Amino acid sequence: MKSGRKATASCYGDTDLAVLKPFRYSPAGSVQDLLFSRWLADFSPRSLLIVGLLFCLWPGFAMAQSNYSFTQALDALWRWLPFIVTKGFALNLLVSFFTMLIGTIAGVLLGLGQISPLKPLARASWFITQLFRNSPWLVLLFIVMLALPFEIQIGDTIYPIPDWLKAVFGLSLPIMANISEIVRGAIMSVPTGQWEAAESLAYTRHQTLWLVILPQCFKRMIPPWMNWYAILTMATPLISLLGVEDIVNLSRQAMEAEDNHPELLVPFFGFTLIIFFAYCYPIARYTIRLEKRFVVNQ
């Protein structure tokens, strides 16, 4: 059957001109794509229990001779907890939402750009995708942080750009690039026959894409999209390095207010780990479940 060989070409109008080199795509939702979610979702309840136990045993051997007891440290954490969660972690989530929103919109556009029949547009989209997909996130963050002004003037009013918003732009870049790949991959995974059938029925390219191709790959894009959301959320503490008052920075401030006892480190940052885990674990489990369901349905 010829459909495999012509998979790339059909997206470019004239069906028999291969424009890109054959593109090897692992269907969205395959093992490689969901590495992170798979890893996260693979924590069994038992291993969680063991980690929890170790955590509780900690004061027994580590802090025996200290005058600042572990209980005091936990007390401090307890006092600061509402502040850390509602001011710090909430900001991490806020950043993750906005990043995902902007990254998804930009990524979908870029992904559609990659399969455009206009070659310059396709090339440029491909280049941007590769560039931001393979750059270290922290470097992108720093660049955006330093490149964006701290305020902009529209008309007579001056709008400040808060640091967290700049961080959103910075993190949006790699997310955009990865979503772009998800979109392109999902589109390429639709058999060429679908393009040809639609073309033969006199659909325009635009109609083919929006009425025939995209509705079919929408579902396949969800698991990898969620996978990236979990990765992103776990990565948001990076913004603390840029001075954004996220959960990590606020925890540090809280510890400072408690006289920087070293005993505070484990409870405070342990809590940070737990809360990220507690938030992302269900997402990862759900991602894997969805993906399994889609694989079965195919």
Place this chain on the structure above:
Amino acid sequence: MTNNDWTPDQPLVSIHDVHKSFGDLEVLKGVSLDIMKGEVICIIGPSGSGKSTLIRCVNALNTIDSGSIKVEGLEVHDPGLDKLELRKRVGMVFQQYNLFPHKTALENIMMAPLKVLKQPQAEAEERAHKLIKRVNLGGKENSYPGELSGGQQQRVAIARSLAMNPDVMLFDEVTAALDPETVNEVLLAIKDLAQDGMTCILVTHEMGFAREVADHIYFTDRGVIVEHGPPATFFTEATDPRTREFLSQIL
């Protein structure tokens, strides 16, 4: 784009000296044939001889390198051609059905009339119901392609193509992927069409069927038409050794 100077006494589809290469491989080496309105022709030939390539050129799914293909006077490979105008006149049915899996049978049939021809919903729906009955699938309106057998899917695909009211239909080995027991129901649907006066170009391996419905049979090998004739003489009086060998293998 209007229909320049074509009149019904001229060939509906006129293929003249068409050449086509994929890279270094010359797949069509000067193919010519004419099809009059209402005619049914069958193209037979060994695998790789360029049958699919040829009919895919007729609705511009493939481009040609030289020669000319005219459908109702529209020059198919004129760069200024409105491909949509051409494809509204040429229906195509594929070996792999290629139904849209996320749409029901009825939606598959209705969608192009609605979106491409901009027919009103009620009209498109009424016609879709008629067509689905015509291919003998009354009751399957709301089934998704995944819930239908190969033969049923292929009949939906035929109805989907008919819904555009084409002037000529292309069939590319439409029964080749089917279970033997469902081949007949699809052939019946095509026969019904042919007897109704639809102009059809069929690529097929079903010799019995070709003999029954075709007005003219073309045998292709390695990119050329080796031999052609009406079925009455084609099967019995073929002279070219390649045709005879092919026929002896397949009959």
